[in-house]
Amino acid sequence: MTGGLQWRALRTVAGKELRDRLRNRWILAVAVVLAAFALLIAYFGGAQSGTVGFRSIGVTVASLTSLAIYLVPLIALLLGFDAIVGERERGTLDLMLSMPLTRAELLLGKYLGLGAALVLATLIGFGAALVPLATQLDAAGIRLYALFVASVIVLGLSFLSLAMLVSVLVRDRARATGAAILLWFGFVLVFDLALLGALVATAGRHSSAWAPYALLLNPADVFRVFNAMSTETLRNAFGLGTLLPDAWGDPRVLGSVMVAWILAPLGVALWRFR
Helix, strand or coil: CECCECHHHHHHHHHHHHHHHHHCCHHHHHHHHHHHHHHHHHHHCCHHHCCCCCCCHHHHHHHHHHHHHHHHHHHHHHHHCCCCHHHHHHCCHHHHHCCCCCHHHHHHHHHHHHHHHHHHHHHHHHHHHHHHHHHHCCHHHHHHHHHHHHHHHHHHHHHHHHHHHHHHHCCCHHHHHHHHHHHHHHHHHHHHHHHHHHHHHCCCCCHHHHHHHHHHHCHHHHHHHHHHCCCHHHHHHHCCCCCCCHHHHCHHHHHHHHHHHHHHHHHHHHHHHC
């Protein structure tokens, strides 16, 4: 027992969640989807310009980043939105809490199990896509691709934390579904449109003082900027190189912000559930 948490209880709950996702083939389905999209983008991403085939790892990662921003948050939200409210609605929450299991252990165990399923699906999916590309990549290219996959995992875990928070706050699955969809629309679509509208309305005055930091309020944008700052090629591809602080070129800076997007919603969910 450490810090009031029984690791055996955490492992039991997490193991059950992971086995459930393996049994219903959720992990396989998500891995196949990610691998298929990654390969299609890698080989056919330039079809509209009349070129087919692998171009460069920088261009591929830039395209995959745009894909991941739309797909991975949705997968994570759908994975975790009913983790707690689903148990409550089925009437099994009180039964589970009557066992030698605290609320914190239940919540964190579910998060760890669902997170493990998400990580496993991401690694299998993007790992499978790497196999046919590996012969065309040098060591630097493989490192860049690995950094991208690691950032995808952190992006997914941050939205899984938001999903857990939704699952704790709402009272039924219908509201949880609506809240998860609203979160996806808000962070993936509406936020950037609102930011662009603010820039247009102010004619860009003093935008360099606040606009870059506004991006930190959205985990999807933090993920985009993290990958955009990885190499000079990606900075040019995203057109962000001259707009962002130089310090953000250090992966530890934006990496810390991405980790904060995991811990903060999960911490609030834990506080509220207790």
